[in-house]
Amino acid sequence: MDFNFTDEQEQLRDAVRKWVDKGYDFTRRSSIVKAGGFSREAYGQLAELGLTGLYISEDDGGLGMGPVEGMVVMEELGRGMVLEPLAQTLIAGGVLSNYAPQALKSAWLPNMASGESLVVLAWQERKARYDFEKCEAKAVPAQGGWSLSAIKSIVPAGDEADAFIVPAMADGTLALFLVERAAAGVGTRGYVTQDGGRAAEVMLDNAPALLITRDGLAALAHAIDIGIAATCAEAVGVMDKTLAVTVEYMNTRKQFGVAIATFQALRHRVADMKMQLELARSMSYYASLKLNAPAEERRRALARAKYQMGVSMRFVGQQAVQLHGGIGVTDEYIVSHYFKKLTQLEMTFGDTMHHLGEVSARMQDTAGVFA
């Protein structure tokens, strides 16, 4: 039982933080939002730091690191509200490494590690909400592989990505496929999301697809849990900054002749925000440390973590705006952007009510971290 980071992990944290502070400040972020919510150049800089290869083996050109390193990196990116979807790269790296046949790995992993190729998960469907076991997408065998038809929603950077990991029904079971965006029969419709990032509807009409795995349920559940752990870490970074900005404001802003940080009603709210932040940080550790556990244990743990994260994010975000007063609801000031980011993260990979249901359904007779 040890929650200390290694020196290497601290160095990784420092490197990412330095890039976020110097290379991804609020001004640059705003200009990326204005330009559509995704910058290939910024994504390339993440690749230069080696981050795109985090979950890809050294043999395939990556760093071959694990969930704790993933957590460290995502937390730092959260502090800068970085729009380029590194969580998607962690998912794709994890899924292809664990489930894809060798040919597919060799064709994609080195290019993903170098940042040349961006591969994202296209899983959500209109009728399924967060339930990934419901799937209308269909794949049928075709010459040289498969032919896939689907409509997938809110795919991160969907009109910028080079390929998609797509769940679809094949012979009555859920399987995972890889579809290139440039292929025939692939259409995208891009838009910005509430946090300023980019997403797209992805329409596949008999698009050529390569099979990643027939065991789509296990692979997709794993993919989403990698996503949840990354989202939890990102959320902790955002909340950490949100609280820091709020504290700074409260010690500066004067009303009735004194700093508003002197008012007890507001101080207690800050204590409650700190509580939510630290419960969230604890559960982010828990999520990452359970990411390599057996599937049932992992899914139970990740649902618990995402539920806590949702509760914490909503509280910290809403109270940060409230404690800022009028300036908190302007677009110009940064705190509303943190709030919107937290709101979006709550609805990423399952919202709070969804995961409460997951926890509820998976409860056992025992209790606690080790149950």
Place this chain on the structure above:
Amino acid sequence: MDLAFTPEEQGFREEIRAWVHASLPAEISHKVHNALRLTRDDQQGWAKILGKKGWLGYGWPKQFGGPGWNAVQKHLFEEECALAGAPRIIPFGPVMVAPVIMAFGNAEQQQRFLPGIGSGEVWWSQGYSEPGAGSDLASVKCRAERVGNKYIVNGQKTWTTLGQYGEWIFCLVRTSNEGKPQTGISFLLIDMKSPGVTVRPIKLLDGEAEVNEVWFDNVEVPAENLIGEENKGWTYAKHLLSHERTNIADVNRSKRELERLKRVAKTEGVWDDMRFRDEIARLEVDVVALEMLVLRVLSAEKSGKNSLDIAGLLKIKGSEIQQRYSELMMLAAGPFSLPFIEEAMEAGWQGDFPGGAVANAPLASTYFNLRKTTIYGGSNEVQRNIVSQFVLG
């Protein structure tokens, strides 16, 4: 970073578990698991069993006869005791006053008092709160006047937990009215059998007399019972309050009680009611999150790092969880928690409990009793002041 305990820590846990299972009398653990009334003999009996093994002072260093365990080992010991259904160690002697005597008492005081505390032979009480000094503890008025080689003590203490059993009491007394309120307080050990000491139990909302008023009327206390220096008692008291920070979260007991809540919910037929089950699920996450918080503090302590900014959160969350599980257990039984039949809270009662399940008898009383948790040990509002001081300055 690693969630798992080391093989050494696991081995330690196994050793504790085996010993507790072999040593804890079944009739006592039966009472604890079912929230039945514990007698003084139950409490002290377990304390003496621990004392004989040398584990009542489980936080003590080796030089004072303790096992010299680190923060993680102490946690594992507490966890194994809680899960096995051992009564809580009454903290006033071994957990509260003993570390003060070790840190600030003289050698004579250490030799005189520590053996009786460590063996469980002597029951200690805490004399801190007064009618006018609750959260504002520094405003204590109970007066100790130095006359020759004695102190003459006059005044009143209150909320003295299990003071009706107390043989000795450690008190914050006022020895000076000069300067700041904190600077005129002394730390005095008082024999409760001294003439002029009166203990009056206070009946609480659950019908039990868990706390007492303690009156001092010209009580003579030998000056050698003063700990450290006169007027420095506040410093010693703060040392005491900073001790055993994770202990107050009581997460191990909450784990045990959450398991009990699930059993009650199943027996009472609300487990399959999604509205009810979701409330248990929320509590389940709260307990895991609190346990992670506790483990983070332990890990920091083990590696000598400062964890004060999160340690302050433990009491708030821990106490809220205790209230919540007792609330849900009562609600699970619903109307069948309402009959107030005091005999039904005794082990072995053979009567006919209205509604059937005698396990429901103590649920409402426990709920009422645990309202104390957000009030005592520094109210949760005071805790929020402390947390906000760390965050906002």
